[in-house]
Amino acid sequence: MPNLAGADRLSAGPQGKRPRKVLSGRNIMVYGALTFAAIYYLLPLYVMVVTSLKGMPEIRMGNIFSPPMEITFEPWAKAWASACTGLNCDGLSRGFWNSVKIMVPSVIVSIAIASVNGYALANWKFKGAELFFTILIIGAFIPYQVMIYPIVIVLRELGLYGTIYGLILVHSIFGMPILTLLFRNYFVSLPEELFKAARIDGAGFWQIYFRIMLPMSLPIFVVAMILQVTGIWNDFLFGVVFTRPETYPMTVQLNNIVNSVQGVKEYNVNMAATLLTGAIPLIVYFVSGRLFVRGIAAGAVKG
Amino acid sequence: MTLPISISAAQGAQVKRPSRYLRNLNSKIASIPMVLTAVVVFLGGTIWTILYSFTNSRLLPRLSFVGIDQYERLWSTARWMVSIQNLATYGILSLIFSLTIGFLLAALMDQKIRFENTFRTIFLYPFALSFIVTGLVWQWILNPEFGVQAVVRSMGWTSFAFDPLYDSDIVIYGILIAALWQGTGLVMCLMLAGLRGIDEDIWKASRVDGIPMWRTYIFIVIPMMRPVFVTTLVIIASGIVRIYDLVVAQTSGGPGIASDVPAKYVYDYMFFAQNLGQGFAASTMMLLTVAIIVVPWAYLEFGGRKRG
Amino acid sequence: AQATDLEVTHWWTSGGEAAAVGEFAKAFNATGNKWVDGAIAGSGGTARPIMISRITGGDPMGATQFNHGRQAEELVQEGLMRDFTDLAQQQKWAEIVKPTSLLKSCTFEGKIYCVPINIHSWQWLWLSNEAFTKVGVAVPKNWDEFVAAAPALQKAGLVPLAIGGQPWQVNNLFSVLVISIGGKDLYQKVYADKDAAVAGGPEIAKIFKAADDARRMSKGSNVQDWNQATNMVITGKAGGQIMGDWAQGEFQLAGKKAGVDYSCLPGLGLNEVLTTGGDAIYFPLLEDEAKSKAQEVLASTLLDPKTQVAFNLKKGSLPVRGDVDLEAANDCMRKGLDILAKGNVTTSTDQLISQDTQKQLEDLMAQFFASPSMTPEAAQKRFAEVIASAD
Amino acid sequence: MHNTVPLRSQYSVSIRELSLSFGAVKVLENLNIDIHDGEFLVLLGSSGCGKSTLLNCIAGLLEPTEGQIFIKDKNVTWEEPKDRGIGMVFQSYALYPQMTVEKNLSFGLRVAGVPKDEIDRRLTRAAGILQIEPLMKRKPAELSGGQRQRVAIGRALVRDVDVFLFDEPLSNLDAKLRSELRVEIKRLHQSLKNTMIYVTHDQIEALTLADRIAIMKSGVIQQLDDPVTIYNRPKNRFVAGFIGSPSMNFMQGVLAEEGGRFLFQTNGVSFSLEGYQASETLMPGRAVILGARPEHIKVDGDIVGGEVHEAIVDIEEPMGADNLLWLKHAGHTMSVRIGGARRYAPGSKVRLAFDMTMASLFDATTEERI
Amino acid sequence: MHNTVPLRSQYSVSIRELSLSFGAVKVLENLNIDIHDGEFLVLLGSSGCGKSTLLNCIAGLLEPTEGQIFIKDKNVTWEEPKDRGIGMVFQSYALYPQMTVEKNLSFGLRVAGVPKDEIDRRLTRAAGILQIEPLMKRKPAELSGGQRQRVAIGRALVRDVDVFLFDEPLSNLDAKLRSELRVEIKRLHQSLKNTMIYVTHDQIEALTLADRIAIMKSGVIQQLDDPVTIYNRPKNRFVAGFIGSPSMNFMQGVLAEEGGRFLFQTNGVSFSLEGYQASETLMPGRAVILGARPEHIKVDGDIVGGEVHEAIVDIEEPMGADNLLWLKHAGHTMSVRIGGARRYAPGSKVRLAFDMTMASLFDATTEERI
Numbered sequence A: 001m002p003n004l005a006g007a008d009r010l011s012a013g014p015q016g017k018r019p020r021k022v023l024s025g026r027n028i029m030v031y032g033a034l035t036f037a038a039i040y041y042l043l044p045l046y047v048m049v050v051t052s053l054k055g056m057p058e059i060r061m062g063n064i065f066s067p068p069m070e071i072t073f074e075p076w077a078k079a080w081a082s083a084c085t086g087l088n089c090d091g092l093s094r095g096f097w098n099s100v101k102i103m104v105p106s107v108i109v110s111i112a113i114a115s116v117n118g119y120a121l122a123n124w125k126f127k128g129a130e131l132f133f134t135i136l137i138i139g140a141f142i143p144y145q146v147m148i149y150p151i152v153i154v155l156r157e158l159g160l161y162g163t164i165y166g167l168i169l170v171h172s173i174f175g176m177p178i179l180t181l182l183f184r185n186y187f188v189s190l191p192e193e194l195f196k197a198a199r200i201d202g203a204g205f206w207q208i209y210f211r212i213m214l215p216m217s218l219p220i221f222v223v224a225m226i227l228q229v230t231g232i233w234n235d236f237l238f239g240v241v242f243t244r245p246e247t248y249p250m251t252v253q254l255n256n257i258v259n260s261v262q263g264v265k266e267y268n269v270n271m272a273a274t275l276l277t278g279a280i281p282l283i284v285y286f287v288s289g290r291l292f293v294r295g296i297a298a299g300a301v302k303g
Numbered sequence B: 001m002t003l004p005i006s007i008s009a010a011q012g013a014q015v016k017r018p019s020r021y022l023r024n025l026n027s028k029i030a031s032i033p034m035v036l037t038a039v040v041v042f043l044g045g046t047i048w049t050i051l052y053s054f055t056n057s058r059l060l061p062r063l064s065f066v067g068i069d070q071y072e073r074l075w076s077t078a079r080w081m082v083s084i085q086n087l088a089t090y091g092i093l094s095l096i097f098s099l100t101i102g103f104l105l106a107a108l109m110d111q112k113i114r115f116e117n118t119f120r121t122i123f124l125y126p127f128a129l130s131f132i133v134t135g136l137v138w139q140w141i142l143n144p145e146f147g148v149q150a151v152v153r154s155m156g157w158t159s160f161a162f163d164p165l166y167d168s169d170i171v172i173y174g175i176l177i178a179a180l181w182q183g184t185g186l187v188m189c190l191m192l193a194g195l196r197g198i199d200e201d202i203w204k205a206s207r208v209d210g211i212p213m214w215r216t217y218i219f220i221v222i223p224m225m226r227p228v229f230v231t232t233l234v235i236i237a238s239g240i241v242r243i244y245d246l247v248v249a250q251t252s253g254g255p256g257i258a259s260d261v262p263a264k265y266v267y268d269y270m271f272f273a274q275n276l277g278q279g280f281a282a283s284t285m286m287l288l289t290v291a292i293i294v295v296p297w298a299y300l301e302f303g304g305r306k307r308g
Numbered sequence C: 001a002q003a004t005d006l007e008v009t010h011w012w013t014s015g016g017e018a019a020a021v022g023e024f025a026k027a028f029n030a031t032g033n034k035w036v037d038g039a040i041a042g043s044g045g046t047a048r049p050i051m052i053s054r055i056t057g058g059d060p061m062g063a064t065q066f067n068h069g070r071q072a073e074e075l076v077q078e079g080l081m082r083d084f085t086d087l088a089q090q091q092k093w094a095e096i097v098k099p100t101s102l103l104k105s106c107t108f109e110g111k112i113y114c115v116p117i118n119i120h121s122w123q124w125l126w127l128s129n130e131a132f133t134k135v136g137v138a139v140p141k142n143w144d145e146f147v148a149a150a151p152a153l154q155k156a157g158l159v160p161l162a163i164g165g166q167p168w169q170v171n172n173l174f175s176v177l178v179i180s181i182g183g184k185d186l187y188q189k190v191y192a193d194k195d196a197a198v199a200g201g202p203e204i205a206k207i208f209k210a211a212d213d214a215r216r217m218s219k220g221s222n223v224q225d226w227n228q229a230t231n232m233v234i235t236g237k238a239g240g241q242i243m244g245d246w247a248q249g250e251f252q253l254a255g256k257k258a259g260v261d262y263s264c265l266p267g268l269g270l271n272e273v274l275t276t277g278g279d280a281i282y283f284p285l286l287e288d289e290a291k292s293k294a295q296e297v298l299a300s301t302l303l304d305p306k307t308q309v310a311f312n313l314k315k316g317s318l319p320v321r322g323d324v325d326l327e328a329a330n331d332c333m334r335k336g337l338d339i340l341a342k343g344n345v346t347t348s349t350d351q352l353i354s355q356d357t358q359k360q361l362e363d364l365m366a367q368f369f370a371s372p373s374m375t376p377e378a379a380q381k382r383f384a385e386v387i388a389s390a391d
Numbered sequence D, E: 001m002h003n004t005v006p007l008r009s010q011y012s013v014s015i016r017e018l019s020l021s022f023g024a025v026k027v028l029e030n031l032n033i034d035i036h037d038g039e040f041l042v043l044l045g046s047s048g049c050g051k052s053t054l055l056n057c058i059a060g061l062l063e064p065t066e067g068q069i070f071i072k073d074k075n076v077t078w079e080e081p082k083d084r085g086i087g088m089v090f091q092s093y094a095l096y097p098q099m100t101v102e103k104n105l106s107f108g109l110r111v112a113g114v115p116k117d118e119i120d121r122r123l124t125r126a127a128g129i130l131q132i133e134p135l136m137k138r139k140p141a142e143l144s145g146g147q148r149q150r151v152a153i154g155r156a157l158v159r160d161v162d163v164f165l166f167d168e169p170l171s172n173l174d175a176k177l178r179s180e181l182r183v184e185i186k187r188l189h190q191s192l193k194n195t196m197i198y199v200t201h202d203q204i205e206a207l208t209l210a211d212r213i214a215i216m217k218s219g220v221i222q223q224l225d226d227p228v229t230i231y232n233r234p235k236n237r238f239v240a241g242f243i244g245s246p247s248m249n250f251m252q253g254v255l256a257e258e259g260g261r262f263l264f265q266t267n268g269v270s271f272s273l274e275g276y277q278a279s280e281t282l283m284p285g286r287a288v289i290l291g292a293r294p295e296h297i298k299v300d301g302d303i304v305g306g307e308v309h310e311a312i313v314d315i316e317e318p319m320g321a322d323n324l325l326w327l328k329h330a331g332h333t334m335s336v337r338i339g340g341a342r343r344y345a346p347g348s349k350v351r352l353a354f355d356m357t358m359a360s361l362f363d364a365t366t367e368e369r370i
Ligand SMILES: Nc1ncnc2c1ncn2[C@@H]1O[C@H](COP(=O)(O)OP(=O)(O)OP(=O)(O)O)[C@@H](O)[C@H]1O
Pocket: B306, B307, B308, D022, D025, D027, D045, D046, D047, D048, D049, D050, D051, D052, D053, D054, D201
């Protein structure tokens, strides 16, 4: 059986894995391009951090890219605790807790509503549901500014204007289109037979939702949470229109601090304030970026 | 086949088809928030906006109709035309660049590279930041006195000029740079998800056929990713139409009105100029644009397919 | 009275402004109530929509700032604002508020709806003595000298005329040129009578020439906010700035002395006529009894002579009552007071034209100043069109 | 006729004039089926013919456009699935991934509020029948395909239902497991004696499991009979071609008569129809299709008598136990099944004879059996 | 020995000591295969055994960890796929969805810069062979499963390759189409006479198509032989059980000798092994496994002689042409294949006899054939 030719040929020519140079042209290109892009993406963050650690004299002297000669945390302290807007000189600190108080219920409520909507749309279609959904999706593209007046009227009629409930409602309304789309796509991608099996088992609308669908939906809930946390945290327009000064969220404080120029712009304080304001969403992204990508794949990209 | 007619006649008569409205009652109840939002806020708000665009409302909405006056004025306003042009330039470029860059990054990330997570996080983190923050940072970096221009000049190239935010002709590119920084990460994510969804066999087939990688991407993979591109396109496009915060944070529409965009025009005329009618007319035009983009897509996406 | 929190919204967030507001707060808190500061940064344009939304949305604040003029007109018409006629009569506002045009803009169908708190005039050219000394040119005495001195400044790497990027700055600068170079009549014809023929005529053409000069002189002032521009003058990076009297607050805060470190030329040193714009506090109609009471207390406090002095000194504006003594007033303020006393005043554009027209003019001016390729002739043609349709 | 008291009948499930459309697409058309108590009915048809749709209608997961459904003589057309006394086993098993086997089985009972000890009793019984006691604490992901299938059946079992519905429960499994579980389901039916309705597109499953088979095409039932009848006396050409693998051989031709004997003529060759039992009188000149299954054509040594023809071997497909010959004869290609040990080289000549007692004859236009 | 000029050989593809690991997981282990020119080799094995991995190695789509691959006597271990002279047909066909059939076929050629008229010539030929001329302007989405499959083959065909690789090309199709296309591939091979390597987990495909079958398990080849040998003389218990459906019947027992005759004893019953051709000398007392295929056990009327046992019918599975009986005998369940017309009721008694010439005997511990 084993032929001579084979035995002979064994010694001839290449064998096993093709040796690869670490510095192959392909690797240089791929990693080069990625690194270059990464620098572009990291540059602003670097500038923010570096600037926030410099004193004003150093900033005035010049180079925004040079590392601080003398690291000072003064700007951070000032941004957090003593930067002024009008007569209020307590920096971002108050806004932080306001933001938390606004964000937590808004995230919970908006996700709860959107997930139930998505579930109803995916599994319990009724006549006209698609129409409403389409309207909702188109709604996702309406510039918020356009909707301010109608929303003001709606809130006034509901008597919720200026309350945190009003703000939760607004966040739920504007989070609804994209979240509902995500949830719908996700629930559609779950095997329909599971849903049928549960119905035969006698489970109703809510039982199926809570006991079958919810436990299977972690990835999409993570995506929704990330989107809402960042979206609501970063919101400026609703935060400023629908709150009072004592409940201003952090972004409004940030805007106030940044735009309350006293003499020269205090870039270092501004950058520190910016970083402080962006900290929560940034942390959320750094911690759960991987889940985000997976969830996006499950909820957003179909076909 | 003999049919036991008695059964069908006797019992069939008894059992009535239940009302259509009561079936799946819970799902209907659960959908109330969505229906209300869709009908009252989005549809109602839109109709309300369109209706009042035919009035001469100033500070407060009033139903005193003036026909299409507001529209005539809108289209004869230089600033509106500038906004439209800016939106077109910005829109086309940002579509091209964010799709291209997003796709390129995704393609690079798809090369079975090391540190994929790190790179992905780096590309995605700006998405976590608000436009306000993005605008501030880039305003700072592009500031000719402190930013890139100053740095390059201080290195000896004193005639170097790069101050997009203070040059009417190129200010929109300054905004584009910041917008791409903020948004391409998400595009990359979507594209990456799309790439990962391509049948592995297609890649193998093209390798066996001896088709170079770049041609496979251009002629085979990209056409196959059409749905992903469409979804991404809609997401980007909606962002483009809505662009406001970034412009305000970076340039406030300046220099002059050189970086103005429709959303800012709407906002300014509704609130600064206290001419709601004009603002509503401009909004209506924006809504029209959105409808032209979104309705065909929504129809394809949700109208065609049915599932039981 | 019982201690009540009263939220007051305003857009006074620059250094001088904030210090001035502090005076109000201090005085109001002294009455046993509490001033809740609702500062919204980013100028009136950002703040007004928020204020209006809150009032129309049914969550009104205790009191809010608007400019003198027509900004709150419709809120009043809708009955959302509090009628202060009784209090005004009781405290004889009609007698103490000077000039009377100020109270007139608070009056709607015979009722008074706001409290004027200061007078701001726009027609000031602020000059950095330091800058001129540095390039060895005498500090100009009027606009023409200033234009003549510009090349010297430019050669020294200084910006002759600092202008911020906000559209309202250039728009008002233009109106200053109209009244200071063209005179009060021209101003009246354009802004009050909305005479399109005049707006398109040779006199305004001259103004546009001057604006063209200003445009050329402002090249290189890459700042956005007005007080950053002022800061350029304070630090000697720019020769001058055309800005309202509130710029004074910035100089003061920076410890600069009028006449020594900086000079001011009312009416650009040509036509010493000032417009009397300014701020007023409006009071939304509230349901809460206690708060309504506090509103009255605040209204009285605002007009109190002592508060007026303290506030206006810090703010750099002029008090609304003629019967207060501004001993502490500096050189520039005195010039203003003198002109006021002479009656060389006229109404401000805020009172004459609607916000809508104002905005269109802003857009035009912003474009004109930002694009050197736009000829004065082209700009004037559009100017005339806007004036023709103005209201 | 106007009797409102339901008559007792022997039927477990009855379907009356059932139609269902999705929008403009008619998926089911005017179906009538009666299923006996304890019967094992298989719905067989190619993909997309409406089998699952019919099953979902019976289960109450889809609403019919027209018609009625009776289970145990009760009109359940508008009942909720849970109130119909049915249990269903799905193709993908649809086990709740986050629950243990135990939880999976008891979910329906817990939802219905059945008392704890009753649940335990039923679980024990079902686990005993299906021999899944050791798996009770595992999650579905930790089970093999066959075990999952058993759990899925168990879920119907614990609910003590009258009718079991199966939607292609074996099609996700590999061939080996499929044939093992087929036997298991058959055994289960023999011991439980429930009514079972089983959807498949695999004819071997249908033939081995069914008491009766309903063959569907585009939402219409073509034939509803026991497997032997369906295999040997298909009602029309579709059924004949659908059942049997390799497929029945068909030849287009005309009827002729010669001395009282009927002949089938095609491409100049004629076959005697002696032994064929026609259901109607044959008419010479009628265009017909003759069908013969591969195992009903005998070659060489197997020929026991009758008319003998000669053919050429085109291709041979050895399948282990059998050997499939593809023969060319009179312009037709036909497959013939012979023992696995007998081999022919392509091109060689064989003699062949038709077993006309087992053949089928169809009208060429209506394609109905003659 | 150190000859660098490759010797001419009759082999088209040779694999030498091929191993492949994904990280710590060894997927292929030390494979050696030589494939003749024009041979049709089928790689058969259950899911996950490494068939596709091996095929991808041959195609150059995966790099082996160890070993060499020769195609047409050329060491191609490090060559790019396109330079290996191979064409590949994938399970999902991997047609480029947005290109017409024509473009699909010609894309590789155009990229390679083949002149226009040469492309046309090759397209015409391939289209002629595969009879897809009318489809040239359509897109893949507008083709049926069978047509797609042909286009996928066409893509390999136009490239004028020496070796065709197929990765389960039929497994996405329904049973009917599958059996049709099987015949077509066989015909194609007969006319093209290319070397073909075909991966499947369907034994019918393997048996019908292959010149030789390589049966794989966990990355190791268990037996590489022609189909008849594999079916009738499986090398070990795994192969025996894997090939044949229904599966071979196995009984555990011991060897005994009685008067020079060897016996197989299990559960107190003994079977004479007369007729069995052992490959080694039998030793009494050795623990062995007896295997007999269902068609090699005769019942009642079919018995032609030899030892006769009695058994009980457990279940009957009619499959149309055949009928499968599950019998209980001596504590074993065994399946027996009989003609489709003969039926037995469960519980009835049958007589059975083994055809020992066709049986297999395996060592109980090594499971190798004795
Ligand atoms: N929700 C729906 N809307 C429109 N058409 C549908 C829907 N569900 C099924 N159909 C169509 O109804 C027909 C029957 O579908 P059904 O699922 O019953 O087929 P099936 O016989 O079960 O096929 P398979 O063997 O593939 O499961 C198909 O043509 C299918 O396309």
